Amino acid sequence: MVNKKSWTVGMMVPLAVATMVATAPAASAAKVIPTVASGPCSAGSLWTVKAKPDNSGMEIELQIDSNVIGQTWNVRVTDNEELVTEDTKVTLAPSGSFTVRALTADRVGVDHIEALATNPGTNETCIAQVNR
Secondary structure, X not given: OOOHHHHHHHHHHHXXXXXXXXHHHHHHXXXXXOEEEEEEOOOOOEEXXXXXXEOOEEEEEEEEEOOOOOXXXXXXXXXXXXXXXXXXEEOEOXXXXXXXXXXXXXXXXXXXXXXXXXXXXXXXXXXXXXXO
16 A cells, blocks of 8 residues: 555655756746837937847847838947947838847946937937946
8 A cells, every 4th residue: 555645755756856857948048138228319200229138248229210211310329439330221111110230249337328310311310328
């Protein structure tokens, strides 16, 4: 006859080990949540900037949404006043937006990301900032 108490304890140990093994990969594969900020530009367009660590660097993503297809924008992105990227972008269908992605060094201390986007056709300016 099997002792009910020993059977219960005997089943709990393998169950506990199986639970730890099943959750271990999920814990080690946790994703880094980006720091996100957004706001309005000078004439109604919207900006969103995201920053997150990526290996030994910092991944930066800037999106400008003007809701107008075909606009040209000049973009400059800095991290602690160090130039990360400078580019000219055009808003695309269907949303009238564009995205700039860049990878830079993860500097010591707080990274102060700033993006300046200007539309020479409308004189609109976006100043996007986030600290990570």
